Amino acid sequence: MRNLLTALVLFVTSLGFSQVQDPVKWKSSIEKISDTEYQLKFDATIEGEWHMYSQFTPEGGPLPLEFLYNNAQGNYEPQGKAKESEYTKKFNDIFGVDEYYFAKEAHFTHNIKITNPEVKNIQIELSYQACIEMCIQQNKYFVFDLATVTSKEVQNFEDLAATSTNNDTTKTKPVTENPSTDKSEKKGLWSIFIIAFFSGFAALLTPCVFPMIPMTVSFFTKQSKSRAKGIKNAVIYGLSIIIIYVLLGLIVTKVFGADALNALSTNVWFNVVFFTLLVVFASSFLGAFEIMLPNSWANKVDKQADRGGMIGIFFMALALAIVSFSCTGPIVGTLLVEAASKGGTAPLIGMFGFSLALALPFMLFAMFPGWLNSMPRSGGWMNTVKVSLGFLELALAFKFLSNADLVLQAHWMEREVFLAIWIAIFAAWAIYLFGKIQLPHDSKLDKISVGRLFMALLVSTFTIYLVPGLWGAPLKLISGFPPPMTYSESPYGVGNSKGGTSSLSEIPDGAKEGPQGIITFTDYDKGMAYAKEINKPVLLDFTGHACVNCRKMEENVWSETNVLNILNNDVVLISLYVDEKKELPEAEQYVSKTTGKKIKTVGNKWSDFQIEKYQANAQPYYIVLDNEGNSLNTPVGYTPEVSEYENWLKEGVTNYSK
Known part of the structure; x- marks a missing residue:
């Protein structure tokens, strides 16, 4: 029975492959807006699991939808790009760029300005790619007869066949945008949250933040009249940390806007600027210099913290954010850079994850002060954490430079060059962890701990794993970070x-x-x-x-x-x-x-x-x-x-x- 079903599936599949596929059905209409302007509308219904790519799909990836006006020259002018309903955005690790696509349905409107009063029709060809487990290149043709369109009247056309124009005048429902649910976007936001959450824990282990935990918790427990009051103040303190960083994420989202962030993610200068920022952040963590906010800011905030009450506690949290900026700033900056490249609410989600991890220890240790005795002592290991974050930020920086190169198709940073840089960075990190390299803020090291040894072995293993990639190994563990295998010297x-x-x-x-x-x-x-x-x-x-x-x-x-x-x-x-x-x-x-x-x-x-x-x-x-x-x-x-x-x-x- 099982073999029979398998044979039946294969037979049906073979039939499907032997047919001409036409998974996208179109309906179109034209409306006269003024004596010289018309609005064209196109509604696409997409079958099953097929998807069609947006006209804004970045270069280097799948083919975007194109509106081709075959008789435009000297007759009419399309007004900019056609407006389209919301698309799904998902990173494609094969091409190394984001792909923008529609599922189930898509809607487009395009305004046309007539420059030749004698023109009789508008001839449009839609060229697009539709994919599922296979891809098809499609071209659909439409001819809109201007002589039959009167003011405030909508002429409708329906794509009933595989090609060309139809003059079916059956009225259709008004176009409404009904964006598809973006499951991949939700998954991406969860990834941002998890990465940000663990980044917050990494920030806790830096020299600027870690010593503050016992000092702050002791302050709340000793200055409060009761243990319950101390716990309440510590919780308010933690919530204030979350509010401060979430507000920062909200500002980034509002200033740039979700659509702008989406567009910027494939912009050459956006990626080059972020590459530069991450190199600066990495240099700071490695000990080249300290990134600090003006001392006057910290002094003013400290004075406000003396007011006491909820407002005073909030300013204490703000003081922590300012004082610890030399350690947390590069991490926060990197998170905002990465989140901004995803667009939408990602900066907001990233800052929430980061601040939650940063705030939890202050609240938990206030509730359970006995745990303070089990905390490791401050020491040189904290600078090791900071330097390790610097190596990671430096590696991430080259991802943004690679993105810029992919958009330009300049072939300056092909797959082999990218991997060679990563191998050098992670090899240097491994040598550092083994204690063979000392950086400016490191204390003298006579021996390394077992934990540091294990970390050094892990980084060394990853470095060795990268090496075969220079000769074509797929390196699936880091899929999506290096340029695609098609973007290579060989x-x-x-x-x-x-x-x-x-x-x-x-x-x-x-x-x-x-x-x-x-x-x-x-x-x-x-x-x-x-x-x-x-x-x-x-x-x-x-x-x-x-x-x-x-x-x-x-x-x-x-x-x-x-x-x-x-x-x-x-x-x-x-x-x-x-x-x-x-x-x-x-x-x-x-x-x-x-x-x-x-x-x-x-x-x-x-x-x-x-x-x-x-x-x-x-x-x-x-x-x-x-x-x-x-x-x-x-x-x-x-x-x-x-x-x-x-x-x-x-x-x-x-x-x-x-």
């Missing part, structure tokens, strides 16, 4: 690192070194001719530059030794990129027989070829062919299970031999 960053070796001594004409160092053709005819010449089957790979699951297959499946050996030695790989924007020569452009669309680019050509030949438009899509272009087994799409994909390849190669 093609795709890995070469034949898993042991696969190409049987070719040189790259044939018309081919190049592709994923995993595999010799790859990007032209169907040239690849087929070469395969026939050397008598090998073809692996036809319909892919895309911005196809996430294509990259996952190349990095996680093609990199496995057995699969890589087959790809290098038993087949000729032809990879056809359906999102290649290079324009075809004028003589080679044509109108598709299957879709009726104008085929202008190389990507259009391969997409049309896939639809016409295989009745499919999803990527990745793999077919094993003989030298006459006949399929040797059932085509497959995204197949993350290595053994399944390997067996599928072997089946095709075996059928070719027969």
Whole structure:
């Protein structure tokens, strides 16, 4: 029974891959605002688990939605970018950038200003990518007839077919924004909170804060008339710490705004400035200088603290924040930098987590003063904690510099350079923990504690773990921090690192070194001719530059030794990129027989070829062919299970031999 169900699932899946997918349905309308201005509205309904990318998706990631006005020149002017409903934001560790996408539905409005009174229509092409476990490149065409639109009248059009314009005038409901629930954003906020919470505990162990705990708790317990009063004052003190830092997070959120923070996260200068700030913070922790607020601030706050009561306790908490700034400031600054890059309420959540961890000991030790006897004594170990935080901040700084480089696509900090810097930083940290390096504020060290030894061994292990990444190891523990494997000095960053070796001594004409160092053709005819010449089957790979699951297959499946050996030695790989924007020569452009669309680019050509030949438009899509272009087994799409994909390849190669 189980085998029967499995076979049924595979059969249904294969049917799905052999169909032309159209997961996004569109409805559109036009409204006349004035004699020279119209508003266009587009409502997208997205099937199931599919998602479509926003027009604001950062460069270097999946393809964004584009509004292309085919007859705009000399006739009308689109007014800026189209306004769109709220999207989901999620970091993509394959491309190393955030991706912005819509699920279930999306809504767009765009104002158009007429500059030529004689223009009769507005012709729009929507170009976008929709993905699930596969990706498809879609183009939809709309023509809005201006002659039929009168003032205050809305003309509606519905996308009932796979292409072009429809003049269905059935009235539709007004467009309402209904943003999808962003589960990934909630998960991201929890991550910010947890990181901030543990950062608060790290701040407690610094020389500026740790000695304050017994002093402050003793003050409340001795100055209060009763133990209950002392506990109450300590709780107020702790809550005041939380309020102070949360207010700081609120100010950052309000000053920049959630939308601005989202936009800034992929801004080059934002990342460069934050890189500089973190280097300054790290230098402070390492002992180069102290970052301190003016002493006059602390003196004024101390005077207010003498007032007593709740107001006096609040100013005592503020005095702690100011006096301890040389230790907590860099941590708070780093948290705000990282949280600001996430956007939304992340700075608020980050400051709450940090302040909660900072405030808890003051409240708990006031409730249970006997615990003070079990606290470790102040000493040189606190500076070790501070220096360790400096090394961590320095490593994090280069993540922001890497982000700037990825946005610019300057290739100054490719994956190998980033990893080399991290290896140097963590190796220096390990040497420091072993006591072989002393920094300005360190006390003389005759021996190291067992705890410090274990920490040194842990950092050393992590450093050694990073080293194979220079030769293409995926380093899944730090996925998302270094640049993606495709952003590398060597093609795709890995070469034949898993042991696969190409049987070719040189790259044939018309081919190049592709994923995993595999010799790859990007032209169907040239690849087929070469395969026939050397008598090998073809692996036809319909892919895309911005196809996430294509990259996952190349990095996680093609990199496995057995699969890589087959790809290098038993087949000729032809990879056809359906999102290649290079324009075809004028003589080679044509109108598709299957879709009726104008085929202008190389990507259009391969997409049309896939639809016409295989009745499919999803990527990745793999077919094993003989030298006459006949399929040797059932085509497959995204197949993350290595053994399944390997067996599928072997089946095709075996059928070719027969």
